[in-house]
Every structure is written in structure tokens, then in C-alpha cells.
Amino acid sequence: MTQLVAVLGVGVVAPDTAVVGADDLGINRGDGVFDAARVVVDAAGTRVEFLDEHLARFERSHALMGMAAPDLAAWRGLIADAVAAWDAPGEAVVKLIATRGQEHAPAEPGASFLTITASDTTPCPPLRLVTLTTGRRADAFADAPWLLGGVKSLSYAVNVAVAREARRRGVDDVLFTSADGYCLEGPRSGLLALVDGVYATTPVEGTGILDSVTIAAVRAGLAARGTTVVDRLLTPADLVGAEAAWLLSAGRGVCDIVALDGTPLRTDAEASALLRGLAGF
Amino acid sequence: MTQLVAVLGVGVVAPDTAVVGADDLGINRGDGVFDAARVVVDAAGTRVEFLDEHLARFERSHALMGMAAPDLAAWRGLIADAVAAWDAPGEAVVKLIATRGQEHAPAEPGASFLTITASDTTPCPPLRLVTLTTGRRADAFADAPWLLGGVKSLSYAVNVAVAREARRRGVDDVLFTSADGYCLEGPRSGLLALVDGVYATTPVEGTGILDSVTIAAVRAGLAARGTTVVDRLLTPADLVGAEAAWLLSAGRGVCDIVALDGTPLRTDAEASALLRGLAGF
Numbered sequence: 001m002t003q004l005v006a007v008l009g010v011g012v013v014a015p016d017t018a019v020v021g022a023d024d025l026g027i028n029r030g031d032g033v034f035d036a037a038r039v040v041v042d043a044a045g046t047r048v049e050f051l052d053e054h055l056a057r058f059e060r061s062h063a064l065m066g067m068a069a070p071d072l073a074a075w076r077g078l079i080a081d082a083v084a085a086w087d088a089p090g091e092a093v094v095k096l097i098a099t100r101g102q103e104h105a106p107a108e109p110g111a112s113f114l115t116i117t118a119s120d121t122t123p124c125p126p127l128r129l130v131t132l133t134t135g136r137r138a139d140a141f142a143d144a145p146w147l148l149g150g151v152k153s154l155s156y157a158v159n160v161a162v163a164r165e166a167r168r169r170g171v172d173d174v175l176f177t178s179a180d181g182y183c184l185e186g187p188r189s190g191l192l193a194l195v196d197g198v199y200a201t202t203p204v205e206g207t208g209i210l211d212s213v214t215i216a217a218v219r220a221g222l223a224a225r226g227t228t229v230v231d232r233l234l235t236p237a238d239l240v241g242a243e244a245a246w247l248l249s250a251g252r253g254v255c256d257i258v259a260l261d262g263t264p265l266r267t268d269a270e271a272s273a274l275l276r277g278l279a280g281f
Numbered sequence: 282m283t284q285l286v287a288v289l290g291v292g293v294v295a296p297d298t299a300v301v302g303a304d305d306l307g308i309n310r311g312d313g314v315f316d317a318a319r320v321v322v323d324a325a326g327t328r329v330e331f332l333d334e335h336l337a338r339f340e341r342s343h344a345l346m347g348m349a350a351p352d353l354a355a356w357r358g359l360i361a362d363a364v365a366a367w368d369a370p371g372e373a374v375v376k377l378i379a380t381r382g383q384e385h386a387p388a389e390p391g392a393s394f395l396t397i398t399a400s401d402t403t404p405c406p407p408l409r410l411v412t413l414t415t416g417r418r419a420d421a422f423a424d425a426p427w428l429l430g431g432v433k434s435l436s437y438a439v440n441v442a443v444a445r446e447a448r449r450r451g452v453d454d455v456l457f458t459s460a461d462g463y464c465l466e467g468p469r470s471g472l473l474a475l476v477d478g479v480y481a482t483t484p485v486e487g488t489g490i491l492d493s494v495t496i497a498a499v500r501a502g503l504a505a506r507g508t509t510v511v512d513r514l515l516t517p518a519d520l521v522g523a524e525a526a527w528l529l530s531a532g533r534g535v536c537d538i539v540a541l542d543g544t545p546l547r548t549d550a551e552a553s554a555l556l557r558g559l560a561g562f
Contacts, residue, residue: 002385003303003304003385005303005304015303015304016302017299017302017303018298018299018300018301018302019299019301019302019303020299020300020301020302020303020305020308021297021298021299021300021301022284022286022296022298022300022301022378022394022396023284023286023296023396023398024301024308025441026308027301027305027307027308027378027380027392027435028315028376028378028435028437029435029437029438029440029441030311030434030435030436030437030438031437031438031441032438034309065438065442066442066445095309097303097308097309099308100441104283104284104398111308113303115303115304117304117385132425132427133421133425134428135416135417135418135421135422135425135428136416136417136421136460137416137460140414140416140417140460141416144413144414144416145442145446146413146439146442146443146445146446147415147416147439147442148438148439148442151438153311153438154308154309154310154311154436154438155311155435155436155437155438155439156309156310156311156312156436157310157311157312157313157346157429157432157434157435157436158427158428158429158436159310160306160310160312160381161346161347161426161427161428161429162427164347164427165426165427179417179418179421179460
């Protein structure tokens with residue numbers, strides 16, 4: 001079994017079951033939200049890491065999209081049933097998807113389902129990145145909520161397209177940059193750097209970036225050790241001069257960035273180990 | 282019957298049939314393409330207007346997304362079967378959807394289906410518009426193919442979000458503007474204006490706008506009458522000073538813009554009638 005599928009209100013179904021109707025706004029318009037969390041199967045059992053934080057972000061994505069609030073108790077029940085049915089060893093990712101509804105039958109609900117998929121992305125390999133512009137200034141989202149900044153929406157075609165562009169250029173992943181030259185985030189990860197002895201990450205406010213659950217976990221862990229993570233816009237030159245820089249995500253954990261647009265970046269094995277521990281990897 | 286559903290390789294199915302699997306990139310990432318054309322049922326029978334042009338654009342969207350070329354012969358066959366089964370009187374829209382594939386099973390094909398849905402959007406009412414920025418300069422797409430300019434992708438959540446914003450502001454529709462102050466297009470329509478006696482529309486090159494089949498039809502019709510449509514970036518002030526301005530789409534046809542951000546625009550009934558005729562409405 002490499003993928004499990006479960007439908008809200010129904011439970012676990014055969015993985016090849018079609019779950020989305022032809023009129024659903026999710027497939028017609030990418031009009032829906034998702035969230036994804038790490039599933040760990042080990043001697044202590046099967047668990048979802050940072051589930052509360054992922055559900056809170058899932059709820060925020062609904063609100064930012066003007067969708068009705070999700071029934072988190074029902075989602076928790078479905079997740080518990082799915083995790084109980086998941087028996088593949090090793091790492092996996094649970095992904096929740098909820099769409100706005102039907103395009104031409106507004107009274108009908110949209111698709112709400114989850115998948116659990118086996119993951120081979122941990123431990124994260126070192127990453128060579130290319131910077132690709134979003135075409136927007138770093139403050140473009142401040143007064144433009146219709147641009148859906150910070151929403152994990154289903155409209156992720158650009159995030160997939162940049163991954164293809166990275167492959168074309170022979171590198172591993174992408175760092176989105178703004179039209180005015182700042183580093184933002186990866187297409188599926190957040191940015192953290194150690195610059196002049198200070199941990200820094202991209203501000204969420206106004207930039208449209210996603211509020212990373214993994215960076216929040218690292219931030220809390222560092223705070224408990226007396227170390228502050230500052231919100232600061234960094235340039236590619238800042239990263240080239242940094243002691244170390246990472247992309248963080250729930251699926252892959254803490255990835256060292258070893259090159260940016262062909263320029264090698266420094267790494268800090270001790271800091272990386274600390275961050276991985278704080279992120280639970 | 283208000284909606285018909287047909288699946289490529291299968292044919293017409295019951296309209297409530299689920300047609301998209303849980304691992305499909307279309308529902309997971311908005312990673313796929315669509316196109317939509319007008320279906321007319323009248324004394325001459327049932328036909329799809331400008332089908333060749335819509336299929337050509339559908340094929341271009343595939344290419345711009347790096348997807349395998351669609352089997353247009355198979356799509357034509359499916360469309361013919363679906364149109365033959367469609368018996369509702371009046372206007373309708375046929376929409377083709379094709380996704381890239383499965384996210385975790387690359388060898389498996391993605392969903393490919395169509396819907397025909399009864400339409401109540403013609404004749405188009407006069408439109409009061411609000412301008413909303415895309416956050417990008419008008420030339421942002423020139424060297425950034427990963428931003429998927431000109432692609433009718435399934436990642437349309439922003440296009441739906443701006444329609445909600447328009448409703449919140451008590452107007453009918455949206456005119457996207459660039460960060461540097463130019464008019465671009467509607468979320469589901471193209472822009473045409475008559476300025477100082479010259480028809481003008483937004484250039485496709487570099488702006489990321491969609492190549493409108495309806496504007497192309499109008500352009501060809503005007504050319505046959507010796508009138509050129511120029512590609513020119515217009516400002517909101519240009520529209521306020523124009524003799525008339527319109528939003529054009531295959532679904533609604535030629536819509537008069539009667540107000541922009543609360544300022545009344547002039548209309549030209551004779552020009553509107555000419556354009557409607559050229560667009561087949």
C-alpha cells in the first residue's frame with residue numbers, strides 16, 4: 001500500500017476511488033484548500049506530527065478563502081481512522097483537501113477527503129536552488145486579499161511549474177524571489193537563514209508567503225533556548241554571505257541549501273542538527 | 282437536465298458521477314488546463330461556436346504547461362457525442378478539462394472530461410467594474426514562463442476570489458490592472474475599447490493575459506471590414522475617456538462596461554451591436 005484515501009463522512013475507501021465530481025469548484029477552478037502533515041510510524045506507534053498546528057492553519061486557509069469553517073472534530077475522526085488503517089513502515093504525509101463546493105449547485109457540498117502517501121523525502125538531501133521571481137513586489141499582498149496570500153489553496157500550478165523549471169536548469173528546488181529582489185520561500189517550504197549570528201526568516205505579513213508550521217516549531221524551540229528568530233527580508237546576497245540557510249517543510253524537514261544560482265552557500269552542521277531536532281526530524 | 286458530464290474514453294455518464302481520483306494533480310495542485318466554448322441550440326440544430334479556435338487554444342495551454350498534446354480527434358468525438366445528448370433549449374457552455382496526471386503514479390493518466398452546463402448569462406447585462414491589481418507589472422510574464430501567463434490552467438482561485446471581492450463592493454465584475462497601472466483583462470473575459478476612433482485591446486505578449494477567442498473573432502470580423510484592432514496597453518483613465526469599452530467572452534459575448542471604479546463610462550450602441558454580430562451573439 002503506497003496511498004490511502006479517506007472521504008469525510010464516509011471513511012477509508014479503495015485508493016483508486018474517484019472522489020471529486022465534474023462540477024466541483026476544486027477541479028474546475030482550483031478553488032479549495034489543503035494542508036499536509038508528517039506521519040511517523042515507529043516503535044511508539046503511528047502519529048501525525050504537529051497535527052493541531054496543521055489543523056489550525058487548515059482552518060485559517062478556509063477563513064482567508066471565505067469558505068465555511070471546517071468541522072475539525074470530523075476531520076480529527078477521519079484522520080484517526082486513516083492513521084489506524086495505515087500500516088506502511090517509515091515516513092508518510094497526510095494531506096487534507098477541502099473544496100468550496102459545486103460551481104452550478106451552490107447548495108451541494110464540495111469534496112472533502114484525505115490521502116496518506118508513503119514518503120521518501122527524508123532525510124532531506126542538500127539542495128541546490130535557483131531563484132525564480134514571483135513577478136510581485138515583497139509587499140504586494142499587504143492590501144490585496146484577493147491575491148490569496150498565505151492560503152494553502154489548490155491553485156498550485158505555478159508551484160509545480162517552478163519545480164519543472166528547476167529540473168530544466170539541473171538543480172534541486174526553487175527559491176521564490178520578489179520583483180524587488182527579496183527571498184521569499186520555496187514552492188513547498190519556508191526559508192530560514194543564520195546571518196551574522198542571527199536566525200532570520202521571511203515575514204509573513206504582506207509578502208503572501210505561507211505561515212510554515214515547521215518554522216513555527218523551530219522558532220518555538222529556539223525561543224525556549226533563549227534564541228530569537230527575527231522576521232526580516234533577505235536578499236540572495238544575504239544568503240551568499242550567511243553562515244547557513246535552509247528550506248523547511250513538514251514533509252522533508254530541514255534541508256541545507258548548498259548552492260544558490262550556482263554560488264555555493266556555507267553550511268553549519270551543528271546548527272542543522274539543532275534545527276532538525278527542534279523540527280522533530 | 283442542467284449539466285451533462287462526459288469522460289474521454291468512456292462517453293456520457295450520469296452527471297453526479299465522480300470523475301477525479303484523490304491523487305490527481307488537477308485536484309491536488311490545480312495542475313491541468315481547460316477551455317470553454319458556447320453551445321447554441323436553435324432551429325439550425327445544436328452547435329459549438331468557434332470550436333476549432335477553442336481546441337487550438339486548449340492544445341496551446343497543454344504545450345505551455347509542458348503537458349503531452351491532447352488527442353483532439355478523441356475530444357472532437359466526445360464533444361459530438363455530448364452535444365448530441367444535450368437537449369436543453371437555449372444557451373449553454375461546454376467546458377473541457379484535462380489534468381497532467383497522477384501525483385504519485387506518473388504512469389497513470391489524469392482526468393479528462395467535459396461538462397455542458399445551461400447558461401443564463403446571455404444577453405450580457407451592462408457591467409459596473411472595479412479595478413483590482415494582479416500585483417505584477419504589465420511586462421512581468423515576458424521572461425517568466427513558470428508564471429504560466431496565457432494558460433487557461435485549473436489554478437483559478439484568484440479569478441474566483443476577485444469575483445467575491447466585486448460582490449463585496451457591490452459591482453458586477455472585475456478589471457484586472459497591473460502593478461504599474463495598466464488595464465489587463467477580466468477574470469473570465471478580454472478587454473476591448475474604442476479610443477479616439479480606434480479599437481484597442483491588451484497585448485497578449487508579456488502581459489500574461491489569455492488569448493481571447495472572442496476578441497480574435499471580433500478582430501477578424503473588423504479586419505474584413507477594413508478596421509484594425511491595435512494591441513495597446515490602456516490605463517483606467519483611457520477607458521474613462523473612451524467612446525466605449527467592453528468585456529468579451531465566449532460564454533457571455535460582448536458586455537458593455539458602464540462604470541469603472543464608480544466613474545460612468547460612455548457606451549456606443551451601434552458599435553456594441555456590430556461587435557455582438559461579429560462575435561456571433
